[in-house]
Amino acid sequence: MKNLVNYIKAILLGIWNLLLGMKITMINFFRPKITEQYPENRGTQVMFERFRGELTMPHNANNEHKCTACGICQMNCPNGTITVISKQETDEATGKTKKVLDKYEYDLGSCIFCDLCVRSCPQDAIEWSQAFEHSVFTRSKLVEQLNHEGSKLAVKEKVTETK
């Protein structure tokens, strides 16, 4: 008899707990949905400012960047994502030859967004952008040249003076 009572008790308790669980899902049924509708919210979507979406090299209005082609970023990169191709250029005014940036190649397809390049850059020439829409059909499209065509090194006299 005691067994029977326990048996019925267990069943009723089980049913009660099942119903409580169903209550939870029902509460969630009526909760506001947390889904962020990505393509729909493209206009309003705000990314976190520190989010690392893609490496960029900011250029100013005169198509000038800050990269001196020192190659520290390339050295710090764990997996060869960055290739800095430099060339020797003779300054016509002074006659001195110096290394300037020719191509700054960045392979988005193997970048691991570790931030080592940006943090190690002595010139703050590169930074992260928040863009994340990168998908492409061709692998080679992921290798980007970060410096614009015909861009030059920005003249930074003040910095050199203080140093």
Add this chain to the structure above:
Amino acid sequence: MFDFKVVTSWIDDLLRVQAGIPEFWTLAIEFVLVGVAILAAYAVLALVLIYVERKVCAFFQCRIGPNRVGKWGWLQTVADMIKILLKEIIHINKSDKFLFLVAPFFVIMGSILAFAAIPFGKGLHAIDFNIGIFYLLAVSSLGIIGILLAGWSSNNKYTLIGAMRSGAQLVSYELSAALALLTVVALSGSMQLSVIVEKQATVWNVFHGFAAIPACIAFVIYLIAGHAETNRGPFDLPEAESELTAGYHTEYSGITFGFYYLAEYMNMFIVAAIATTVFLGGWMPLHIPGWEAFNHVMDYIPSVVWFFGKAAMCVFFALWVRWTFPRLRIDQLLKFEWKILMPISLVNLLLMAFCIILF
């Protein structure tokens, strides 16, 4: 209330008398019409159900669910069906080719045959046997044969285990389902579905005086056992994804898989429909004895709406359960049937008999 007999006899009359088509051809045309109607209803319902499930599931999970294909995503399942119909069908080496192809047929046939026997509205059903309940129990087992064959013929270890599980599940839960229906047969005194519905004209079986208690218990038992039989809800062991990757239909691709997909949802609906017919008064409107005005208003709502409304409630309940509970283990499953549902069903049957005889 609108009687669908009017439509059918009008068509009959149109063909036979007005157009003067001979007897044989009239019948032939009518059969084709019925076939097309069944097929259309079947397909539309399945698509709607899949859509509903995905949407409801999403809402339970704090998501939105399909909303990009068509307004509110209502074309989602149409797209799915087009895709699935046009996928390659893969032939498995060393499988039992004949059984492999026949298996989906059983599954579809089981659900269509059961589907054809459901009274959707006043005068709106294709098959109405006087042993309707028996018929339903029989054809609903057909689907399991399909699952067993599918699992067996695929030459795959996962599918085999899935098939074995579904076999055990069916033989167990079939009993409770039958006993639950038996309880109502005792109350109605008939096995014919149309008669069972007619008997509920004044009051539905679940509100039937003292008999309401055993009827309600039988209702719940039937819902549980029915969903166990259709391999849904917490009883989806044969396709337990976390153990058997995709269960019995692992090797099915394209439309052959699509059949299982369709049939799963149709079976869910059929269980809801049978529960509606047998326990919730089928297409009968809600009547409260004494409230004549209220009853009168209720009568204005078409019978089909009543039927689908009630069935939708049962379906929603099934989805609610499915998206809340974890899956049972095979021994829990069998224990639940044989040690809980079975004794309760038997006792419930006796209770019902007492209720009917004594009150």
Add this chain to the structure above:
Amino acid sequence: MDNIKEKILSLASDATFDEGSLLTVTVPSAQLRAVAEYLRKEEQFDYLQDLIGMDWGESLGVIYRLFSTAKNQQAILLKTSTSDRENPELFTVSDLWESANLYEREVYDFFGIKFINHPGMRRLFLRGNWEGFPLRKDYDMSSNPLTMENQSIEEMETVTTLNMSNEGLVNSSFQLFGEKEYIVNMGPQHPATHGVLHLRVSLEGETVNKIDPHFGYIHRGIEKMCEAYTYPQMLHLADRLDYLSGTMNRHAICLCVEKALQLEVPERAQYVRTILDELTRIASHLLGWGCMCMDMGSITAFVYGMRDREKIMDIFEESGGGRLMCNYSVIGGLSKDIHPNFLKRVREFIPYMRKMLKEYHILFTENPIARGRMRDIGFLTKEQAIAYGVTGPSGRASGWMNDVRKLEPYAAYDKIKFEPMMRTEGGTFERYIVRLDEVEESLRMLEQLVDGIPEGDFCAKTKAIIKLPEGEYFQRVENARGDFGVYISSKGDKNPYRVKFRSPCMTLVSALSPITCGEKIADLVMIGASLDYVIPCIDR
């Protein structure tokens, strides 16, 4: 300690001792077995934390890192080496410590050292026909081109052993499974193996008879790669070991390097790191909980877990700039100061999570189906847990207090109050509930941390090129799965000479087999989920 030394000297007269932060004993390979037996049986060094294969150039060797759970975490380092590079052979200790079984196979895989009397000496990560031993210094990187041949059944099932018998060393091989056994592959592509673990399961009906785990489907050679990397670069590989507790793994390397450099990390950074660790732990446990629910078929619970995890991801992304790999700690402190919203978000998260935890319990813990499925399966006793080295929440569920945060406090863990969550029964349900309890405890810790966070610098100054002084460095942290250890051996260069990560997950999988045999196949999934292993951490 002195009597241990004496005793060892009596067993192995050539043994040398080195007393640094912990006692290091170097014994010749012939006497290793005797010393190991003595330490295990008489001195109760029952926890083999790690077994590190080494290539010292002219000789190959093994380092055993032993702990005594009975004697207040007394630790000892046992070293041995063999100069035979062609056929290096050592005696096994796998009968003394169960966890050594996989460790020794790993050493064989990487260094080619064969262990005599080991029950199954075969490769652990790499394919059977792999040429050479990759972690040896003279390994030719190009010797194994990519092959698209499927692994053969023979390769997976034939096991060779090297046994010491009366006639000397005997090579033999045997088949793992019988001809008639019903073997089912679970994984690599399986929804319930949490990654690309490959289990070969021998079934009888639905009952599991035998499990043979296969690893290496995500073996990326991180340890070898580290040898070519600088220390700051190494951090990013650590993130991707056990990606669910990436922050903590990173923390471990940072601590290890900072210890070697004797760098003083600002207190603010320590606090933030601790907050991050705890948030990661919550995130990991939420995912683990969700996956366990999903393995049980409750997909809704999984989605709830992921939903609440997103809140943590937001906190990470705002301050660290990445969701899963937030790259926040660096050697010396933090890469940036915390975002102004950081504390606010964490403060908001705590009550939210508490509320959700209550829902989880109602939805799942109290559910009779879930209870029925978790109860009575997969019992791991305390002795087994120690022998197999099952640490973290899984070990604590068996009643083994192995919380590194308490035993060897690091960062800000000694400044806050917390209790390690313990259970004694060691079943699947206990492992499950310990995780949820830990989430709650972590929330309590977060409350203290957020209130106690000091102002100040967020990063100590480091040199542009970090070079570690010559020596060997160990660091343990408690990651979401247990005792995560880092071993760095430095020769004074900017690259480490050898790096070894002690993966808590490997020992978890090694314990899977003994506790699952005899249960059903559905239980295998459950037990696996309750152990909560992450495969890339095993494979490295």
Add this chain to the structure above:
Amino acid sequence: MNESFLIVAIITALFLVVAALVLAKLIAPRSTNPQKGEPYECGIPTRGNSWLPFKVGYYLFAILFLMFDVETVFLFPWAIVMRSLGTSGLITVSFFILILVLGLAYAWKKGALEWK
């Protein structure tokens, strides 16, 4: 009429399956490679035959099912005419059900309902 509609339903099902299969066969793209027809087992080649005899615990349940299902079928005729049989019918059937319950209890006690 009912029987003929039954045949209609069967033909409908047949039509649905065959038409869809034929359509898929005709226009679905195909590709062949040596691994395609192999059984899927998580991406690893299968070991041996899948149709090995292996122990399953379902047999006992199948027997129990047969027993109880036949008894249930016997109850249906009684259920239909129950009202007219009245109390005497109820008592006799109670005995019948009691024996069923006893049978179940016996199986329970004997451990036949335990999964092995």
Add this chain to the structure above:
Amino acid sequence: MEERSLRMEVKNIKIKNIPNEDFKDNEYLEQYVDELRKNGTNIFVGKINDFIDWGRSNSVWPLTFATSCCGIEFMCVGAARADFARFGWEVTRNSPRQADVVFVAGTIVHKMAPVLKRLYDQMAEPKYVIAMGGCAISGGPFKGSYHVVNGVNEIIPVDVYIPGCPPRPDAVLYGMMQLQRKIKLEDYFKLPEKPETK
């Protein structure tokens, strides 16, 4: 040129809420469509094709295939926040027979390569591959390792590359929409031969 306009063109592909110009790598699609439409199509088949491709592109069921970190972000895409169910992709299939696209989410190592190839081979046509994350595209962080495949395109043909380590859920959704665009252009009755890989 008359005939060409009867079929879907790159400029006509509609993806809700993202204008065509905002998508990257439209050049590839232009080239792709030129190749596909070399022989032209007739009106009827063209319309049917558009209809079929509409269906196919809106019902891309992924295979649950994840090896490492990217798998977690893939789960996030499936969870409540990003919810790829909105696109109808939530029917993740565990069996390759029923899947349309395999997300290579995570590093593929030498031991796994034959397994991935086998899974891909066992998928039913038409099938697609998305390389998700640095590891799948190029080997990512583990490029130089002795046991890592440097890009899955060495093993199986890849349709879309989603860079990131791991890519955030939105980026994955974007990648999937790119795949949709590709499918929408295809001629169902003459699906392009996938290049044979080793």
